[in-house]
Every structure is written in structure tokens, then in C-alpha cells.
Amino acid sequence: MTGLITxxxxxxxWPAKAADRLVVLDFLVAKFETGRDYSEREVNDVxxxxxxxxxxxxxxxxxxxxxxxxxxxxxxxxxxxDAR
Numbered sequence: 844m845t846g847l848i849t850x851x852x853x854x855x856x857w858p859a860k861a862a863d864r865l866v867v868l869d870f871l872v873a874k875f876e877t878g879r880d881y882s883e884r885e886v887n888d889v890x891x892x893x894x895x896x897x898x899x900x901x902x903x904x905x906x907x908x909x910x911x912x913x914x915x916x917x918x919x920x921x922x923x924x925d926a927r
Contacts (some may be wrong), residue, residue, distance in 0.1 A: 854894040857901060864905070871902060872923060874909040881921045886912075 844851060848854050848870060874889055875881065878915050881889075883903070890899040893902075906912040912921050 852893060854896070854902075856896050857898065865909075868905060868909050868911055872906060875912075875923045877923050877925070879909065879922070883919055886921050 846855060847858055847867065852870075854870065855868050858867060871890065871893055874893055875886075886903050886906075887899045890902050894902060903912075907914050907921070911924055913924050914921050
């Protein structure tokens with residue numbers, strides 16, 4: 844995991860190892876408030892602050908698919924799934 848997250852709290856790359864990906868997802872989900880609704884744009888804006896490799900869509904999708912976020916299919920509103 845060396846070099847994965849900088850001292851300033853920025854993810855530098857999407858890791859190849861599944862265990863490292865979980866660490867990154869836990870780090871990122873902690874940047875979102877529990878119980879708050881987020882538009883896709885708001886999610887993207889938060890993710891932009893915490894990664895430097897330019898693939899916010901990948902991170903958003905991984906947060907959702909891992910169960911860390913829920914998404915309303917009608918309104919496209921995202922919400923942190925729990926207080927991990």
C-alpha cells in the first residue's frame with residue numbers, strides 16, 4: 844500500500860489488490876456524511892478532492908457496488924449506506 848494514499852489524504856491510484864481497494868473505499872466513504880443525500884455531481888465533487896488519477900466514475904461505481912453507497916434509481920440520489 845505504499846504510495847497509495849498521500850500524507851495529504853489523496854488516493855494516487857486504483858490498487859490492483861482487492862484488499863487495498865477495500866482500504867481505499869473505506870477511506871473515501873468516510874469523506875461523506877452519514878444520512879445526507881448527494882447528487883451524482885456532489886459525489887463527483889467530493890471524490891475529486893480525494894483522488895489524483897482522474898477516474899471519479901470508477902470510484903463512485905465501486906462505492907455503490909461494494910454496498911458503501913446506495914443509489915435511488917429514480918432520483919439518482921446517492922447516500923452513504925452506513926457509518927463504516
